[in-house]
Amino acid sequence: GFYGVGGIGIIISLLAVGLAAFSLVIDFDGIVRMAQYGVEEKESWRCAFGLMVSLVWLYLEILRLLAILNRN
Secondary structure: OHHHOHHHHHHHHHHHHHHHHHHHHHHHHHHHHHHHHOOOHHHHHHHHHHHHHHHHHHHHHHHHHHHHHHHO
């Protein structure tokens, strides 16, 4: 794939990290809005799951970026 191809891989990885970080911000915003609107507690697992997925995605993309930078 493009992840191992020099500068292109770094750029794509940086974009992926930015997108994952943006997803994390959106998840936090959703959690705040759900709390403000008084959504039932049994629906909180959806926000928790989304937050967990975003954190894992961000973690993996940062590891991938560090691996690419370490290779170069």
